[in-house]
Amino acid sequence: MRIPCPWCGxxxxxxxxxxxxxxxxxxxxxxKASAEAWLDYVYLRDNPAGKHTEYWHHSGGCRAWLKVTRxxxxxxxxxxxxxxxxxxxxxx
Amino acid sequence: MxxxxxxxxxxxxxxxxxxxxxxxxxxxxxxxxxxxVGGGGHGLATAYxxxxxxxxxxIAVLEKGYLGNGNIGRNTTIVRSNYxxxxxxxxxxxxxxxxxxxxxxxxxxxxxxxxxxLVVFHSPAQRDAAIRRGNALRLNGVDxxxxxxxxxxxxxxxxxxxPSARFPVLGGMLQPRGGSVRHDAVAWGFARGAxxxxxxxxxxxxxxxxxxxxxxxxxxxxxxxxxxAKKVGIVVxxxxxxxxxxxxxxxxxxxxxxxxxxxxAIKPVLDTVVSFGAAHFSIVQSDKGGLVFNxxxxxxxxxxQRGNMAVVENVAASAVSFMPCMxxxxxxxxxxxxxxxxxDGSPIITxxxxxxxxxxxxxxxxxxKATPASGWTFAHLIANGEPHPLAASFSLERxxxxxxxxxxxxxxxxGTH
Numbered sequence: 013m014r015i016p017c018p019w020c021g022x023x024x025x026x027x028x029x030x031x032x033x034x035x036x037x038x039x040x041x042x043x044k045a046s047a048e049a050w051l052d053y054v055y056l057r058d059n060p061a062g063k064h065t066e067y068w069h070h071s072g073g074c075r076a077w078l079k080v081t082r083x084x085x086x087x088x089x090x091x092x093x094x095x096x097x098x099x100x101x102x103x104x
Numbered sequence: 105m106x107x108x109x110x111x112x113x114x115x116x117x118x119x120x121x122x123x124x125x126x127x128x129x130x131x132x133x134x135x136x137x138x139x140x141v142g143g144g145g146h147g148l149a150t151a152y153x154x155x156x157x158x159x160x161x162x163i164a165v166l167e168k169g170y171l172g173n174g175n176i177g178r179n180t181t182i183v184r185s186n187y188x189x190x191x192x193x194x195x196x197x198x199x200x201x202x203x204x205x206x207x208x209x210x211x212x213x214x215x216x217x218x219x220x221x222l223v224v225f226h227s228p229a230q231r232d233a234a235i236r237r238g239n240a241l242r243l244n245g246v247d248x249x250x251x252x253x254x255x256x257x258x259x260x261x262x263x264x265x266x267p268s269a270r271f272p273v274l275g276g277m278l279q280p281r282g283g284s285v286r287h288d289a290v291a292w293g294f295a296r297g298a299x300x301x302x303x304x305x306x307x308x309x310x311x312x313x314x315x316x317x318x319x320x321x322x323x324x325x326x327x328x329x330x331x332x333a334k335k336v337g338i339v340v341x342x343x344x345x346x347x348x349x350x351x352x353x354x355x356x357x358x359x360x361x362x363x364x365x366x367x368x369a370i371k372p373v374l375d376t377v378v379s380f381g382a383a384h385f386s387i388v389q390s391d392k393g394g395l396v397f398n399x400x401x402x403x404x405x406x407x408x409q410r411g412n413m414a415v416v417e418n419v420a421a422s423a424v425s426f427m428p429c430m431x432x433x434x435x436x437x438x439x440x441x442x443x444x445x446x447x448d449g450s451p452i453i454t455x456x457x458x459x460x461x462x463x464x465x466x467x468x469x470x471x472x473k474a475t476p477a478s479g480w481t482f483a484h485l486i487a488n489g490e491p492h493p494l495a496a497s498f499s500l501e502r503x504x505x506x507x508x509x510x511x512x513x514x515x516x517x518x519g520t521h
Contacts, residue, residue: 013190013414026414030404030519033358047504054516055356055447056501061407084359085411098328 016092017065019074031067033077034095061085067095106241120360126292127299132306133330136164138486139324141311141347142340143167145176145287146464146471148305149479150339150486152210152372155301157480158487163303164333166326168310172291174339177439179472180193180396181376182388184221184282185246188237191497191509192450193244196470196492200281201475206476210323212293214285215391221282221377224426226262226271229320232265234277241279249278260376262427271382282377284388290475314351320459321351332433337462337486339478342407342442344465356447356503359520360404361440362398362469363415367433374427385422394436398422400468401443403519410440419423443469448508449521453482453491454500463500464485468521 014022036053039045043054061084068078077095082088105111105124113121127132129160138154140147143165143375154160183203185196207213207334225234225366238248254274257265296303306328314336315323323332340347348355374389386401402411416438422429446452446466451474464482467474491499514520 027418032226032517033405051504056354057345057356057358059351059355059358059405059418061343061346064405066405067148075424082404083494084407086405087408092159 013087027072029069029071034065036068118176126296130304137162138335138336139333140165140444145475147339148480150476150482151303152294153479153483161302165305166309166473167307167472170307175441177290180432181284181287181396183473189509195244199474208479210293210297214289216285218283222276223379225381226277232463238277251276251429269290301487321461335460339464344444357444360401360445361411363411363440364398365437365438366394366396368436380426440457445518447516448510450509453498
């Protein structure tokens with residue numbers, strides 16, 4: 013598996029660290045969020061067999077956090093963008 | 105048919121042409137008292153113990169493939185009960201006790217070999233942790249023996265115990281009653297035992313949906329037609345999230361791939377189950393002579409049943425640094441299994457919000473050794489509607505309440521357990 017880093021190009025898996033499901037949203041107001049909202053954010057996962065949006069950290073490279081769309085049945089990557097919107101126009 | 109010395113002699117005399125089939129291949133009936141979704145080791149064990157312990161026999165086990173095709177035939181055959189958390193320790197110890205009498209109970213040789221399970225440590229901090237774990241095990245009535253480096257060298261000469269090793273060995277914690285089991289025999293033995301009690305084992309029958317009316321389960325839809333049931337148990341290893349979603353369950357589980365390896369067969373070199381302490385690496389020698397070993401999870405969500413080369417390289421490096429004599433062995437086979445990784449690394453055996461629907465899964469990669477106890481306690485839950493005391497902590501509610509059982513202490517990161 014090679015991940016197409018927007019800065020570095022195709023790089024081998026061993027340069028990256030997995031950051032998990034990128035579809036989960038942290039509760040906007042942590043102090044007001046209900047126990048159910050925290051349960052959902054911290055523990056519950058859709059775990060699809062198919063397209064999965066996930067974070068990867070290019071920890072052995074440019075150290076950018078990426079948001080990658082990958083098929084969990086084939087490991088095929090269809091999209092890899094920076095996780096955080098950048099001022100230079102590269103947006104997730 | 106009861107297997108015995110007499111039955112072997114009789115069948116030998118007739119050229120082994122009259123051995124009966126070990127289980128029937130029945131057509132699914134329209135309705136059962138209990139339907140178990142998944143004919144893996146745990147599903148078959150659950151059916152067997154429902155019949156044996158609770159006298160319930162109007163049961164169907166639905167398997168989408170064939171018996172022995174899934175994780176029951178993909179693991180590294182290791183059994184042990186050296187867990188630190190008291191909930192796990194007692195549960196797995198019950199499992200090991202069941203293993204010890206299973207061949208006799210099933211009248212089927214599962215080839216349990218209690219050759220000892222050794223975990224090696226390489227630093228003073230790891231030694232402290234091992235001693236703590238050993239003491240905790242002994243307080244729970246589980247066997248544990250502390251070895252120094254000379255003791256490790258004596259027990260397993262193949263380990264590099266020299267001071268110049270990349271990770272010098274300081275000692276190890278041995279569970280003498282740990283060992284290995286012939287894994288496919290476990291599937292066949294439980295299937296034969298359940299079938300003998302009248303359980304219908306239905307292969308090539310995939311569940312495609314659940315019939316739920318007014319919050320109560322009424323049956324399942326399958327590729328071979330609908331089947332009504334008063335109670336349904338889901339026990340589907342790596343596909344728990346997908347099957348659970350059909351019943352409206354949202355689970356704290358991610359599916360991850362674990363790769364296993366077996367080398368060409370060599371003469372006996374390793375008569376103990378051994379785990380390396382410096383990286384995730386466990387190894388056992390099979391009766392055929394192959395060295396069977398696994399490394400770490402690949403670490404990302406996967407349903408692919410195959411992994412990537414980075415882990416292969418890491419496992420090979422661990423093998424050679426731990427047991428340098430392996431450096432020139434060739435790999436014979438290499439495969440991946442899909443593991444239900446829970447958010448705390450411990451299994452789930454639970455009721456669900458749907459009445460009559462029960463769930464068993466999230467075995468991470470510790471499921472094989474748990475097979476008998478998983479079946480035993482899940483059967484208890486399905487039969488009585490109340491959790492077995494040994495598995496009461498494995499409820500789904502623990503994620504709401506925060507009473508998680510996190511053996512490794514790494515937090516809600518499934519890839520790290």
